[in-house]
Amino acid sequence: xxxxxxxxxxxxxxxxFLCEPQQSLLDALRNNLGxxxxxxxxxxxxxxxxxxxxxxxxxxxxxVLAVEADGHSIGTIEGMAQGDKLHPLQRKFLExxxxxxxxxxxxxxxxxxxxxxxxxxxxxxxxxxGLAGNLCRCTGYDKIVRAVMDTAAEMRxxxx
Amino acid sequence: xxxxxxxxNKWIGARTVRxxxxxxxxxxxxxxADTTMPGMIWGKVLRSPxxxxxxxSIDTSKAEALPGVKAVVTAKDIVDFPVxxxxxxxxxxxxxxxxxxxxxxKALFHGHPIAAVAAxxxxxxxxACKLIEVEYEVLPHVIEIEDAIKPDAPILHDxxxxxxxxxxxxxxxxxxxxxxxxxFAEADVVIERTFRTRPVxxxxxxxxxxxxxxxxxxxxxxxxxxxGQFMVRAMTSLLTGVPQSNIRAIPAEIGGGFGAKTIIYLxxxxxxxxxxxxxxxxxxxxxxxxxxxTGPTSGSFSTVKIGAKKDGTIVAAQGTFYLQAGCLxxxxxxxxxxxxxxxxxxxxxxxxxxxxxxNRSKVAAYRAPGAPLGAYATECVLDELAEKLGxxxxxxxxxxxxxxxxxAAYGATFNQVTFxxxxxxxxxxxxxxxxxxxxxRPGIKRGRGVASGFWYNAGGESxxxxxxxxxxxxxxxxxxPDVGGSRASIANVxxxxxxxxxxxxxxxxxxxASIGFSNxxxxxxxxxASAMVVTQSVEKVIGQLKERAxxxxxxxxxxVIYENGACRPAGPNAGQFPPLALxxxxxxxxxxxxxxxxxxxxxxxxxxxxxxxxxxxxxVDVDLGIVRVLRYTxxxxxxxxxxxxxxxxxxxxxxxxxxxxALSEEYLYDRQGRLDNANFLDYRMPVCSDVPxxxxxxLEIPNPRHPQGVKGVGEAPIVPPLAAIANAVYDALGRRFYxxxxxxxxxxxxxxxxxxxx
Ligand code: FES
Ligand code: FES
Numbered sequence: 003x004x005x006x007x008x009x010x011x012x013x014x015x016x017x018x019f020l021c022e023p024q025q026s027l028l029d030a031l032r033n034n035l036g037x038x039x040x041x042x043x044x045x046x047x048x049x050x051x052x053x054x055x056x057x058x059x060x061x062x063x064x065x066v067l068a069v070e071a072d073g074h075s076i077g078t079i080e081g082m083a084q085g086d087k088l089h090p091l092q093r094k095f096l097e098x099x100x101x102x103x104x105x106x107x108x109x110x111x112x113x114x115x116x117x118x119x120x121x122x123x124x125x126x127x128x129x130x131x132g133l134a135g136n137l138c139r140c141t142g143y144d145k146i147v148r149a150v151m152d153t154a155a156e157m158r159x160x161x162x
Numbered sequence: 163x164x165x166x167x168x169x170x171n172k173w174i175g176a177r178t179v180r181x182x183x184x185x186x187x188x189x190x191x192x193x194x195a196d197t198t199m200p201g202m203i204w205g206k207v208l209r210s211p212x213x214x215x216x217x218x219s220i221d222t223s224k225a226e227a228l229p230g231v232k233a234v235v236t237a238k239d240i241v242d243f244p245v246x247x248x249x250x251x252x253x254x255x256x257x258x259x260x261x262x263x264x265x266x267x268k269a270l271f272h273g274h275p276i277a278a279v280a281a282x283x284x285x286x287x288x289x290a291c292k293l294i295e296v297e298y299e300v301l302p303h304v305i306e307i308e309d310a311i312k313p314d315a316p317i318l319h320d321x322x323x324x325x326x327x328x329x330x331x332x333x334x335x336x337x338x339x340x341x342x343x344x345x346f347a348e349a350d351v352v353i354e355r356t357f358r359t360r361p362v363x364x365x366x367x368x369x370x371x372x373x374x375x376x377x378x379x380x381x382x383x384x385x386x387x388x389x390g391q392f393m394v395r396a397m398t399s400l401l402t403g404v405p406q407s408n409i410r411a412i413p414a415e416i417g418g419g420f421g422a423k424t425i426i427y428l429x430x431x432x433x434x435x436x437x438x439x440x441x442x443x444x445x446x447x448x449x450x451x452x453x454x455x456t457g458p459t460s461g462s463f464s465t466v467k468i469g470a471k472k473d474g475t476i477v478a479a480q481g482t483f484y485l486q487a488g489c490l491x492x493x494x495x496x497x498x499x500x501x502x503x504x505x506x507x508x509x510x511x512x513x514x515x516x517x518x519x520x521n522r523s524k525v526a527a528y529r530a531p532g533a534p535l536g537a538y539a540t541e542c543v544l545d546e547l548a549e550k551l552g553x554x555x556x557x558x559x560x561x562x563x564x565x566x567x568x569x570a571a572y573g574a575t576f577n578q579v580t581f582x583x584x585x586x587x588x589x590x591x592x593x594x595x596x597x598x599x600x601x602x603r604p605g606i607k608r609g610r611g612v613a614s615g616f617w618y619n620a621g622g623e624s625x626x627x628x629x630x631x632x633x634x635x636x637x638x639x640x641x642x643p644d645v646g647g648s649r650a651s652i653a654n655v656x657x658x659x660x661x662x663x664x665x666x667x668x669x670x671x672x673x674x675a676s677i678g679f680s681n682x683x684x685x686x687x688x689x690x691a692s693a694m695v696v697t698q699s700v701e702k703v704i705g706q707l708k709e710r711a712x713x714x715x716x717x718x719x720x721x722v723i724y725e726n727g728a729c730r731p732a733g734p735n736a737g738q739f740p741p742l743a744l745x746x747x748x749x750x751x752x753x754x755x756x757x758x759x760x761x762x763x764x765x766x767x768x769x770x771x772x773x774x775x776x777x778x779x780x781x782v783d784v785d786l787g788i789v790r791v792l793r794y795t796x797x798x799x800x801x802x803x804x805x806x807x808x809x810x811x812x813x814x815x816x817x818x819x820x821x822x823x824a825l826s827e828e829y830l831y832d833r834q835g836r837l838d839n840a841n842f843l844d845y846r847m848p849v850c851s852d853v854p855x856x857x858x859x860x861l862e863i864p865n866p867r868h869p870q871g872v873k874g875v876g877e878a879p880i881v882p883p884l885a886a887i888a889n890a891v892y893d894a895l896g897r898r899f900y901x902x903x904x905x906x907x908x909x910x911x912x913x914x915x916x917x918x919x920x
Contacts, residue, residue, distance in 0.1 A: 022285075038196035039189015041417070043367040044449040048842035051367055079189035092187040096179045099807030102646035102815065104186035105193060105368040105417025127851075134851040137842060139365045139418050140646055141811055142818035143850045 008072045012037070013081025021068040028052045030068035031078060039079040039108050043137065050136030053109035054078050060116035062135075079108035082115065091115055091153045100149035102140035110136045114150045122158055126151065173658040174870060177807045180650035181669045182415070194371035194387035194414040199442035202373065203232055205280045205428075205435045206287035206445070208294050209455060210269035213303035213521040213835025214316065217269055217276065217296060224293040225279055230286040233438035234294070235431060236277045237264040241403050245321050249400070252393070252682070254425060256400050258490035262524050263401060263430055269298065270318060270489030271521050272836040273454035275427075280435035280443045303521040303835040304330070307463045307484050310520040318489060318519045332491035333517040335499045339571040345478025345510025349469025352478075353546050356465045357539040358901035359884070360828035361458040361486055364528045365819070365847045368417020369452045374432035375442035380404070382433050384411045389423040389643055390682035395674045401430035402437075409433075412673040413643045420645075420819070421527030422457060424682050453840035457526025458829060460485035460493045466502070466539040474553045476562045478510040479503045483536060485517060488524035493517040497532020500572035501881070502540040504616040505581045505773060506562045511571035521835050527684060529816060530617045530877035534823065534884050538902065541613035541885030545892065555612050555889070556594075556775070560585045574618075577770055580799040580863045581614065584775040587797035587859050588612065594777050594795070600894070607782045608792070609894025614775045615881025617686060619874035621766035624691035625678030628656065628699040629759035634745030636660060638696060639672040641680025642688045646815070646876070647808030654804050655693050655870060659700045661727030662744060678763040686874030689804060690865075691766040697869040702760035710754040711742045768867030772878035774798040776817070780890040787909030789825050789891055790852075796882075797859035801873030806860060813858035813879040820883025822848045828903050 005020040012035070021030045026045070031037040031054070043051035045064045052063040055077035082089045091114050094100070101107045110133060117124060117132035124132060129150050130143070138146060185191040222234040240260055243249050249256040260266070265274045277294050281287035302316040309315055310330040317328050324331035346352060372386035382404055388394045391411040399406045416423060428445045436443040447456070462485050469478040481502050485493035495515030503511050548555040563581045570576060588594050598610050627639045638656050642648060649669040657664040671677075681687075704724045711729035712719040721736035722729050728741035751758050779793040796813050803809040826846040830838040839845045864871025884902060891909075892898045897916050899908070 024285075032196075036198075037189075038192070041193070041368070042195065042446075043369070044842045046449065046841055046843065049367060049449075083188055088184070088187065095187050096183040097177075099177065099180070099647065099650075099805075099811055101183075101186055102808070102811055103366070103368070103416060103418045104182075104191055105366075105415075107186055108189045111187060126855075130851040134849045137365075137367055137847060137849060139367055139420070139819070139847065140815045142814035142816075142856050143853060144814045144855050145807070145811060147850065147855070 006069050008069055010071045011075040013078060023069055025068045026064050027066040027068045027071050028063035031063060037078055037080055041105055041108060050113060051106055051109045053112040053136065055112060055116060060113055079112060082111060089115065090157055091150070094149045094153040098145055098149040098152065100141065100145040106136060106138040110138065110146060118154050118157065122154060124154060171658055173654045173664050174804055175806060176654060178650060178654055178664050178805065180647055181653050182644065182649055191415045193368055193417050194385060195446045197373045197385040197414060199373055199375055202442040202444050203280050203282050203439060204284040204287050205278055205432050205443045206284065206291050207275045207431070208277045208291040210265060210272060210274040210276055212269055212298055212300050213272045214301040215269045215298035216301065217265060217267065218299055219297045220277060221295040222277060224295065225290040228286065228290045228293060230282040231279060231290045232441060233280045233435045234277060235434045235438065237266045239434045240264045240430060241401050242266065251396055251400060255492065258492060258524065259397060259425065260401055262490055263427060271523050273523060278431045278435060280439050305520055305522060305831045305835055307461065307486055307518050307520065310518050311484065318521065322519070330519045331516050332487060332519050335495040335515040337499050337513040337571040338511065340510035342478055342480055342510050342512040346469045348477045350472045351547065351550055352467060352469040353543050353550065354465065354467035355543055355900060357542065359462045359535045359538060360902060361461040361522065362823050362827040363453060363458040363845065364420040364422040366418030366420060366422060369447040369449060370427055370456060371446040372428045372432050373442060373444040374429060374436045376433055376436035381408045384409065384429055385414050386429055387414045387416045387423060388426065389416065389419045389645065389684055391643065391674050392641065392679050393424065393682055394426055394429055397426050398429045398433055402433050404433065410673055410675045413671055416643050416645055420529045421531060421684055424527050424684050427456060449842060450840045453845060454837050455523050457488060457524050459528035460487065460525050460532065462535040464498065464535065464539040466543045468543050468547055470547055470551065472551065474551050474558050474561050476506060476508050479508045481513040481536065481539065483515045485515060485532065486522065486525065487517050487519050488522045489519060490524045491517055491519060493525060494527065494531030497530060498536025501533040501616045502536035504570045504572060505564055505614055507564045507568055513571060529819065529880045533615065533617055533881045534820065537613065537615050537881045538884035538888065541882065542888050545889045556585050556589050559614055578865065580861070581773040583861055583863060584614065584773045584797045584799055587861055588775045588777050588795065591795055591859065593793060598779055605784050607784060607894040608779060609890045609892065610777065610779050611886045611888065611890030611893055612775065612777045613882040613885035613889060614773070615878055617772045617877040617881060619690065619769040619772050620685035620687035621691055621769045622687055623679055623681040623765050624695045625680050625761065625763040626692060626695040626699045627677060627759065627761035628696065628703050630703065630744065630748040630751070632748060634748040635666045636662065638667060638669045639677050640669070640692045640696065641672055641677040642683045642692055643671060645683055646812060647805060648688050648692065650808055651689050651804035652692055652696055655696055656700060659697060660744060661725065678761065686772065686877045687769065690769055690868060690872045690874050693804060693870055693872055694766045694868060695762045695764050698762040698764070699760050702762070703758060706758050706760065707744065707747050710747050710750065713754050714742065714750065715739050768865065770801065770865040770873045772798060772800065772874055774878040774882055776882040776886045778886045778890050780887060780894060782891060782894045782909065784913055787906035787913065789904055789909060791821055791854060791887065793854055795857045795859060796879055797861060798875065798878055799861040799863050799873065800875045801865040801868065802862050802871035803860050804870060804872065809860055809875050810858040812875045814856040816876065816879030817856045817883050818848050818853055820880045821853060821887065823902065824884045824887040825903050826905055
């Protein structure tokens with residue numbers, strides 16, 4: 003089948019690529035564009051390892067066709083740090099050991115950032131429901147939830 | 163060995179940022195599926211559509227003719243290990259491994275690999291799999307233990323005999339102490355109950371994956387995600403016939419394993435596909451394949467009987483544990499048989515395990531393999547016993563705790579028993595002392611439960627190399643994949659011992675060609691073993707630094723001490739010299755005798771067991787049957803927490819896996835013997851909103867036989883939760899569950915039965 007030409011913006015960079023019509027956006031990011039920071043845990047929308055933002059909205063990239071990204075803007079884990087400056091969530095995750103194996107981490111970070119953009123002052127319950135789409139089998143979620151809440155507090159402080 | 167006491171430490175016990183952290187939060191870290199090679203093609207596996215069938219013929223000609231297909235392999239290409247002669251690699255029998263990697267005489271479960279194809283695209287490889295023609299003779303299948311041990315059950319393997327007859331019981335294990343009959347005769351109270359648990363999957367988020375390149379000179383390179391690159395090398399070598407010296411296994415970052423990645427599925431297949439096609443081959447399992455065809459842990463069917471005197475002294479304990487092995491022998495019998503009664507001083511013990519095969523995927527290790535299901539039975543019976551005797555359940559455990567120097571039924575004599583300390587930690591904890599409102603709202607009931615657990619911990623082979631860089635920093639190489647922060651612990655130890663800042667130490671994991679043999683990451687052994695070999699390597703490096711300083715000062719090396727990152731004269735008699743820091747000595751290394759660095763390879767000894775005691779509060783919605791964990795506190799003796807955050811993380815992660823096992827996770831099969839819930843939606847692991855914070859109470863009672871006092875942490879936390887939660891649900895409902903998971907349908911069913919009875 004003929005490949006399809008897709009024009010997008012990825013992490014702020016205008017990006018064009020060719021893909022098969024049936025390819026998922028996750029597959030295209032990883033295998034066509036080399037952006038392997040986004041992970042595949044299930045391919046069926048159940049684990050959140052593939053989380054990205056599509057025009058700022060939190061999305062499972064395994065549930066989107068690559069061709070559907072045409073004309074849209076994509077945010078992946080590779081675009082989360084600004085140059086050598088980590089995003090506050092990334093820094094807190096390291097300081098508070100909110101990752102063990104790290105396979106869920108890119109997806110969790112993208113989901114946490116989307117949560118804090120919508121709700122800068124979440125309760126523990128709101129964090130837990132905000133991240134309920136991201137499976138982590140290693141940490142038991144404790145340190146993830148704490149790191150997100152701590153980051154939120156810190157970001158509120160710097161903003162005020 | 164010098165034991166370092168906590169007070170003197172700057173880095174040991176510090177919550178440092180892990181060496182591999184930045185790569186993991188920025189998406190840079192390369193996991194197995196992230197590797198690519200020039201010219202790489204894709205491999206796919208054809209799997210059996212039947213739960214049990216004789217493979218009469220396989221015709222791959224149509225698949226091979228499909229454009230884009232570069233190679234096809236079947237069991238003919240895998241080295242055969244005849245069933246009559248056992249060939250062991252660690253605890254794995256290659257007779258079973260070769261049949262697990264590719265079905266040989268029979269397909270033994272739905273999803274069993276039958277053949278594999280490599281093609282230029284993943285889609286072409288998948289399409290080619292459909293063109294392979296397999297003639298099957300379908301046989302009756304058997305899934306559940308109770309069915310598999312019936313006299314007329316379909317037999318999976320004629321060559322397996324139990325009591326002289328072909329049987330699905332593949333093996334037994336016995337642990338014995340005293341005289342069990344006499345023990346029960348002495349008891350005033352005896353309680354005997356039967357329990358069932360379902361197989362549960364380790365649930366690592368990263369599916370198995372590998373990329374293998376077999377070059378024309380016969381040398382192969384494997385990038386894969388595993389709990390041991392040396393295991394990958396050895397097993398691939400055995401199954402393909404390529405000598406170990408021609409295989410370099412490179413450990414990718416591992417996205418969770420929990421025991422499951424101590425065996426392999428894809429690597430030998432990918433190697434053979436690469437060899438046949440002349441191209442590097444990448445294989446990645448789908449989640450469906452992971453659930454269907456990799457090993458969960460055993461389901462079980464157990465009977466536990468415990469007898470005690472009126473004063474609460476336990477006099478006899480008997481356990482019979484039937485475990486599902488899956489389609490080939492190898493249940494973790496050592497878990498329930500050895501661990502269940504180990505924390506207790508019981509004079510008369512008989513513990514028997516049966517390894518039962520059935521038409522399911524072969525089990526793989528899962529965190530404290532087998533111990534949680536044994537503890538589930540034992541710790542629930544203890545709860546009933548406590549109630550019957552009118553003794554507090556923790557008090558009953560405390561009174562019967564094993565003691566240092568005692569011999570356990572599984573054979574070992576304990577060097578150090580710290581079980582009582584874990585019980586006391588919970589008894590004295592605010593959680594246990596706080597009141598719990600049992601009926602907060604109509605239709606809602608709350609309860610509290612406790613349980614304890616035991617795990618052996620382990621030592622074994624480890625290697626390390628510690629080198630100083632020319633600019634005076636430190637590079638440590640070990641041979642163990644880091645599943646949850648072991649690099650962070652090793653960096654802390656190295657910085658401490660060398661007296662340098664933590665950020666001057668890098669820790670990397672070597673491949674099979676760059677570091678000496680190191681056994682699997684598993685059994686809670688890695689921090690224990692690698693800290694030991696790293697300590698000894700650092701001691702050698704310090705010896706070299708002293709020699710170099712002595713040479714510069716022209717004094718005897720004996721007259722030099724190393725302290726706070728620098729060599730100094732031992733005393734006024736040694737001479738007056740300004741200190742020579744590690745950095746200065748590294749810069750002068752070439753003039754003083756060459757590069758500075760040392761390695762140690764050791765079969766480490768001296769592991770001490772881990773004890774844990776947990777308390778949990780649950781809330782049950784009686785109408786919906788939903789059990790929620792409200793509060794959880796887990797106390798465990800870890801010996802020494804080299805990096806407390808990752809120690810707590812192990813405990814928290816293990817507990818939440820235990821919560822899933824107790825409440826929601828199970829393998830469900832249909833009538834054709836096909837797994838019905840091979841995905842993360844229907845196989846329900848705990849998500850963030852299902853659980854509360856998990857408080858880890860970390861006790862540090864040093865292991866005197868380890869330089870830093872380490873015992874091990876990862877396994878023990880998953881042992882108590884099943885029983886602790888079951889006991890809490892009993893406390894809430896006044897109704898005991900003898901099978902897991904306590905999922906909403908089961909809870910409502912039991913509550914309906916209770917209503918009907920009332
Ligand atoms: S890979 Fe997309 S949700 Fe799991
Ligand atoms: S850290 Fe391993 S899955 Fe989250």
